[in-house]
């Protein structure tokens with residue numbers, strides 16, 4: 001029997017989708033149990049499986065015998081507006097989830113780069129946070145628990161549905177940013193906020209150094225923006241760098257911060273965006289990252305952000321950059337090669353700055369890896385965890401590169 | 403023993419290393435001898451985590467108490483594990499910064515213990531728990547090797563090993579150096595005390611506040627039994643003794659206009675939700691007094707009887723009123739005194755049972771009542787611990803919330819860090835309830851024929 005025939009026998013015809021251009025069979029299990037069945041079989045048969053969400057982000061180019069897509073895991077079993085929690089399957093599109101939450105007055109305060117239909121599971125697995133990371137923290141801070149299926153088909157739950165939970169070791173944090181190396185996430189328990197009653201965006205254009213200073217002044221003045229994002233001219237499609245400030249929360253808080261903004265703007269003048277403009281601005285920023293082939297993020301302390309931006313400019317060119325300096329996060333997108341990326345990662349490692357490769361064509365991704373430049377002793381721990389959760393190496397993920 | 407009165411063990415040997423080098427040397431020696439050990443901070447843990455059984459060496463870390471550095475620009479501090487939580491807070495203050503997690507035990511507990519337990523505290527509602535504040539760690543593994551995980555920005559090198567380590571209850575190794583995030587001190591603070599004639603209305607007020615989208619810095623509840631214990635003690639805070647419950651609500655922020663406006667909204671809401679009175683602390687001294695009562699409530703309750711079991715569980719916020727009624731019914735059934743003081747804003751309950759542990763009948767009743775309380779919280783969609791950890795005390799409840807496969811996964815992760823299970827053995831995961839996992843090195847973890855889900859150990 002071919003792989004396709006075996007899978008059809010296992011999960012039924014409905015689970016088999018049209019293959020992509022590389023003709024690798026694409027399978028969409030309809031339930032968490034079906035994911036477990038499929039991976040258990042893959043483990044026994046020695047199939048190599050690549051994981052896909054909606055397939056909007058990473059090119060479907062990893063060498064594999066089978067592509068597992070989560071797109072039929074698209075239910076939302078629970079939204080509890082009074083507890084501010086929700087449970088959703090990993091394949092739900094973020095846009096659909098957002099809409100259903102908004103209908104109940106709830107908000108998932110994340111804005112990862114990407115297209116509207118990107119799946120919740122992939123956002124968790126890549127831990128790609130957007131500008132809201134400044135005010136609301138990285139993706140992991142929004143997770144109460146996950147259920148995942150290991151590379152050999154075991155279903156594991158971690159965490160739960162409540163706000164605080166220290167029962168057992170925290171395997172949720174292993175999955176957030178694991179890029180699927182430790183299993184396929186099938187179900188996610190989320191921590192929500194109430195939809196902000198006030199939500200406004202201001203932008204200021206200027207020279208990068210001046211805007212960094214304004215950003216620091218804003219922090220020093222005690223304002224508490226939801227986002228404080230420094231965007232390069234090419235990405236913002238403006239003449240100069242842009243500092244975008246999003247204030248979201250209770251009307252009282254937003255009004256107070258708006259009043260403080262003028263004083264902190266270093267002589268420049270922030271201009272408010274109308275609601276549609278603001279929406280378009282943040283959306284363009286999110287989608288902009290898919291235009292160029294390579295995207296990575298680096299994390300450095302706020303005080304080093306200028307130096308790091310200089311370094312990126314010097315080594316790779318700075319046309320497409322978005323940074324939350326106060327949150328210590330910088331994202332770069334553009335075109336580069338294996339050599340330069342590896343060199344950059346080494347340089348950054350010397351500065352205690354990790355580089356996570358978020359997106360690249362397989363030849364580069366496979367060589368450089370999502371992760372790398374571990375400190376002494378870390379590699380064996382990661383390898384041990386990988387073997388624990390995928391003993392047969394069924395899941396094709398470019399963790400450390402080759 | 404630690405802060406849990408129901409368990410006591412005598413270690414074979416206690417070592418108090420004075421430097422990291424001494425600690426490393428001791429752990430390497432123990433590795434060579436194949437002896438297990440238990441890291442211990444201040445011993446304020448409430449789940450028996452820092453207890454060393456026969457055959458284990460207790461490694462007390464309180465002498466490793468240096469604050470290595472406070473970096474104002476990068477808003478972080480690097481500390482040794484034995485630094486006391488409140489001391490770090492005091493050291494950060496001159497820089498206009500704070501270490502936000504504030505367990506009620508903060509005047510005694512250590513940052514190392516906080517990391518191991520993923521400790522919370524009243525102000526974690528707004529600022530997050532320990533896990534949200536740990537950027538990087540140096541960890542001494544059981545084999546005596548040191549690894550550095552995390553980075554000063556909090557971005558990880560690869561998978562989030564810091565996130566996995568925090569809350570591992572001393573089972574993955576010893577945190578020997580800890581980089582924590584510091585946050586700016588709030589510039590304006592308002593503290594409110596609202597009193598209610600019913601627990602249910604107090605619970606509803608909590609939900610009403612959260613629904614506005616305003617996130618108070620703290621939102622704490624105390625019931626009548628707790629109020630009376632506090633008022634009878636030297637920490638008397640002026641809580642009304644005839645109230646069924648009081649809520650302590652704190653609004654803080656960097657902008658005083660916003661804090662004033664949000665406080666007005668919350669005050670109105672409390673009144674609309676049935677508060678008999680809402681009092682605002684007029685001075686810093688009054689604020690401290692209100693908080694003193696809350697933070698020393700456990701101590702005050704400790705005076706009610708010889709021993710006090712401080713329980714810990716979490717439920718969805720919306721079911722708080724029902725669960726509190728169930729707990730009261732359980733207390734009545736067993737004829738026990740249960741007082742509640744807890745983090746209402748995130749549904750983290752602390753039902754406390756006063757008793758005399760020398761009375762075996764009473765002790766059994768306390769165990770049985772605790773188990774029923776845990777079951778009620780689980781049935782309501784909650785969990786068995788929100789901040790005190792599993793330790794030895796709660797291992798028996800683990801199979802009630804995790805199936806054999808998930809417990810096996812935890813055990814397997816533990817063995818990646820500590821293949822021989824020599825650090826703090828016999829805690830957190832009930833090994834007999836785990837399904838078998840092939841360990842990374844090829845040996846087997848757990849046992850076959852694991853207990854099915856839902857069957858208590």
Ligand SMILES: Cc1cc2nc3c(=O)[nH]c(=O)nc-3n(C[C@H](O)[C@H](O)[C@@H](O)COP(=O)(O)OP(=O)(O)OC[C@H]3O[C@@H](n4cnc5c(N)ncnc54)[C@H](O)[C@@H]3O)c2cc1C
Pocket residue numbers: 050051052053054055056057058059070090091112113114115117118119120121122123125126127128179180183184185186286287288289290291295331358359
């Ligand atoms: C226009 C655009 C711009 C983007 N910009 C960025 C960016 O700058 N930085 C960035 O990091 N991301 C970016 N993303 C990606 C995005 O934030 C998420 O990675 C994700 O939402 C992509 O969605 P998807 O469902 O199409 O995932 P896919 O592209 O199908 O998969 C993405 C990755 O997630 C893994 N994965 C998916 N589902 C699971 C699961 N359930 N369990 C385990 N692993 C899983 C896959 O193996 C793969 O590694 C962008 C996406 C788009 C479309």
Ligand SMILES: Cc1cc2nc3c(=O)[nH]c(=O)nc-3n(C[C@H](O)[C@H](O)[C@H](O)COP(=O)(O)OP(=O)(O)OC[C@H]3O[C@@H](n4cnc5c(N)ncnc54)[C@H](O)[C@@H]3O)c2cc1C
Pocket residue numbers: 404405440441442443444445446447448450451452463483504505506507510511512513514515516517518519520521522523524571572573575576577578700701789790826
């Ligand atoms: C009155 C009172 C009030 C409390 N209030 C709160 C509260 O509000 N919130 C809260 O979360 N907790 C609270 N606690 C519980 C307790 O204070 C916390 O769990 C605290 O984090 C324990 O710190 P410790 O230094 O006393 O650790 P210990 O009790 O000594 O040890 C606890 C665990 O940590 C491990 N450990 C200690 N140091 C290290 C290290 N360096 N590396 C690895 N493992 C280590 C030990 O092995 C043990 O398993 C309270 C306790 C009391 C007595």
